[in-house]
Amino acid sequence: MSDGAPEKFASDTQLIRAGRDARYTQGVVNPPVYHASTCTFETLAEFDERLKHPDDGLYYGRRGTPTIWALEDALTGMHADAAGTKLFPSGVAALAGAFLAVCRAGDHVLIADTAYEPTRVLANGVLKRMGVECEFYDPLIGGDISGLIRDDTRAIFMESPGSLTFEVQDVPAIVAAAKKRDVTTIVDNTWATPLLFPSLQHGVDIEVQSLTKFIVGHSDAMMGSVTANKALWPRVKATALRLGQCAGPDDVFLALRGVRTLSMRLHRHGETALKTAAAVQMHSAVADVLCPGLPGNPHHDLWQRDFLGYSSLFSIVLNGGERHHLAAMVDDLRLFSMGFSFGGFESLILPVSPETVRSATQWSAPGPVLRIHCGLEDADDLIADLMAGLDRFQKAAA
């Protein structure tokens, strides 16, 4: 907003100011939505000048517009020390962009066994076909990951807490081991966002987010981002451009709108999730609640050490019963819809099977597993809905 010395504000204040540079807003509060492919040049001299500096202003739609730069700046600004951010049309596209920015044929890559399933599919499908060897590792390995690092190891991929089962990784210990061997670290930070886990401050080189989740926050757009530190930014930027990755202006506008309320929403999501997790833990149909925010969870201490708050998501393991018994519960829930994704204002529930997406570790449960996203409804209403559903499950499974 000013070209003077960088001002330092609390993160909530920064989220309100982010991306609202006067060059982008032209004097209104929100950056206008630029629908653009062609950008035109007045003179040959101007054209020649732009050819020399394609990133210094409007050039061609794919390379960005003020709408896009505003969101990229906002995401970069969520880290104290990020060099830049590129947008992608989905979180999975952003994951692919991050790997392709870093890996070449013959590389070895270490991937947390609890990574989001499409990350595993991307690794075992595309990366493998390109000659990149992907090895999955126990997410709880911590500093012992140094034993898995080889001379040809290019990158270590983390996701914390892990998908579906929410194991918290010792990211600082893994980063320290990686730095000793000059290995690039990538984290999928979708669960926490930089607000709850400032990943680059923890030494991570590249952060991937599915903006579809908390940044957009309203279940109405898909987008992903890759944010990098100074060393990796040129590779990330060049790769995104060469792959032709970009996001549509109306979706970017929605994501930017989401940024303004992100902190408030996350705070409320977290409060409700912890209250709900603690309540359902008391139900006799529940064998376990996979929620590192609850005291007594095996990952609670690490979560408390590194995270600045809880997010919306946890899982419950049911005490016996079969998958088909879930129908009695989920078919009649009034506030939890069944569907993929999370991060929107509305609560979601999803039957999941973690044992089918693990290869380096074993996972088993005494009954079906449900992943729960607590939306912005009243917590007591959500708890009552789940408790009644658990009663129905118990009766069906008896």
Ligand SMILES: *Cc1c(COP(=O)(O)O)cnc(C)c1O
């Ligand atoms: C949803 C999700 C993604 C993929 O994002 P899309 O925008 O749906 O492609 C990646 N990582 C995690 C952890 C996710 O939850």
